[in-house]
């Protein structure tokens with residue numbers, strides 16, 4: 001061991017080297033004085049080292065190197081510990097000779113041996129220095145410039161560098177602490193604001209996303225036309241799809257009778273569109289899973305149309321499943337400072353109406369029957385389904401490959417590797433926000449359905465036939481479900497009525513929806529018309545009520561007029577029988593009977609009598625028309641002039657010649673009218689209208 005001192009101010013550093021010059025550690029020694037001789041120095045060393053580190057001081061002192069003068073550390077005056085000539089020789093075999101030994105005369109052989117030893121020593125020192133340089137604790141460029149033999153200077157430089165760095169480090173620590181405090185003081189309120197902004201922004205993004213989805217329709221349908229296979233080309237088959245790339249939402253299928261059937265989709269991919277183009281369209285909806293939305297993407301179509309190619313793809317041209325998961329991992333990496341995500345993958349297939357776990361190991365596990373159960377939160381689950389956690393896309397790919405191997409496929413004449421089951425990949429995502437601690441679990445379903453098959457065309461039998469029947473049955477059930485969901489049918493023919501689906505159904509026939517819209521418009525129109533007619537009717541009723549009232553008042557007046565001042569003249573009065581439209585001849589004998597009877601004197605009796613004699617009219621209009629009609633006039637002229645006159649006089653009094661009366665009638669009529677209004681619970685608007693009608697009626701009467 002070698003000790004060197006690097007003294008700085010009142011703090012000194014003890015550089016402890018292992019072996020020859022390999023720096024082992026640096027100890028800080030406080031208030032160490034070396035000025036009073038070696039003994040004191042030794043004891044000071046011991047004290048200092050004891051105070052700083054659990055090391056054996058005597059051992060250190062004994063191994064203090066006695067270097068040749070030429071190589072003795074030329075420490076500066078502050079850092080020098082010169083070896084004590086009184087000390088015993090170093091124990092270390094590698095230590096150089098002591099200064100005492102250096103002065104003794106040597107034999108020539110001994111000298112050359114000594115020289116060889118020195119050279120070896122020098123070599124080892126060089127190696128050590130080189131090692132220090134290479135693995136230097138302080139790789140200082142200054143140190144690299146130090147000449148090799150000047151080890152003490154090198155160590156000194158290391159020490160100095162160390163001190164400087166320690167000071168700098170301390171300074172940086174303090175500065176860092178200061179900045180941290182300042183940052184906490186200044187940024188905490190800003191952080192809260194930012195956090196709130198972030199939360200609001202996220203909510204807004206969710207809301208907008210929902211709106212977009214709503215506008216576009218939750219169910220989006222894309223169509224992909226695969227290119228003709230080599231086999232089809234060889235057979236001379238031609239493409240039955242008529243598709244204009246400029247109009248990427250409309251597609252026509254050429255039927256066998258050359259007629260065309262038109263279909264509409266959200267987007268149509270032609271045979272030149274690759275896997276990437278297809279995936280890009282699904283990307284926004286896939287991304288939404290990371291915001292907590294449940295998503296299902298499924299491929300549906302006839303056998304051999306390219307469903308498995310689209311969903312699974314091939315290793316050199318991977319499909320939606322792989323790309324979706326790759327994207328999810330990518331985005332989760334980008335959001336790693338804000339969110340923590342966990343991914344779990346399951347794979348299952350529905351084969352002949354049985355659920356099989358495709359990730360199960362061995363035939364026993366694979367044949368284990370699984371069921372769909374409704375969870376307490378209303379979601380559906382398959383208890384017992386394996387759901388390994390995945391941390392990277394490579395793990396996912398491995399799982400997809402393994403699961404795919406377990407899938408039931410068979411050969412039909414429509415597709416050599418036809419899927420005989422519906423395959424489902426379920427990705428469960430558990431997310432947690434670092435900002436507000438919000439947690440969610442969402443699911444992405446990637447479904448490759450078995451192809452619909454025309455049994456006559458694919459000519460299957462036995463097991464394949466059974467499979468085909470199951471496939472077609474389940475697809476038809478799915479068709480019913482989708483149809484019911486899309487048309488908002490109250491009865492959904494499967495369990496899951498909680499599904500939210502968008503208001504827009506892209507696959508809808510537009511002509512049909514236009515028809516429906518027209519019908520709805522008509523209905524609305526007729527409802528409006530109905531309301532208008534009802535209002536008219538009420539108005540008419542009011543009119544009628546008010547006129548009836550006027551008529552009643554007139555009638556009363558007529559009879560009171562007849563009864564009191566004209567009693568005598570009534571002797572010549574013959575009541576009119578029957579309707580005025582066919583007015584009867586006045587009958588004097590009747591009147592005589594009436595005049596002599598006691599009934600005559602009683603106004604009420606008279607009223608009863610007159611009511612029976614004077615025809616009633618369905619409306620005041622009718623009465624007015626009647627009294628002034630020429631037919632009536634015919635009956636009222638000649639011998640019955642008095643009666644006629646009376647009639648006219650009544651009319652004249654009431655309607656023409658009595659200016660005070662109409663006002664009074666109007667008041668009475670008004671009061672009655674209000675009563676009618678109240679009785680009929682009619683509103684002020686009608687009241688106003690009716691009042692106008694009443695006045696109008698009155699005016700007409702006066703005229």
Ligand SMILES: Nc1ncnc2c1ncn2[C@@H]1O[C@H](COP(=O)(O)OP(=O)(O)OP(=O)(O)O)[C@@H](O)[C@H]1O
Pocket residue numbers: 225226227229301302303304305306307308309310415417418419420449450451452
């Ligand atoms: N877009 C495409 N480009 C090139 N080849 C395709 C494309 N789509 C499908 N193919 C090829 O057509 C063949 C049938 O496709 P695939 O097996 O995916 O059909 P499928 O609809 O899944 O049939 P099934 O319902 O019987 O399982 C495969 O050989 C596939 O590689």
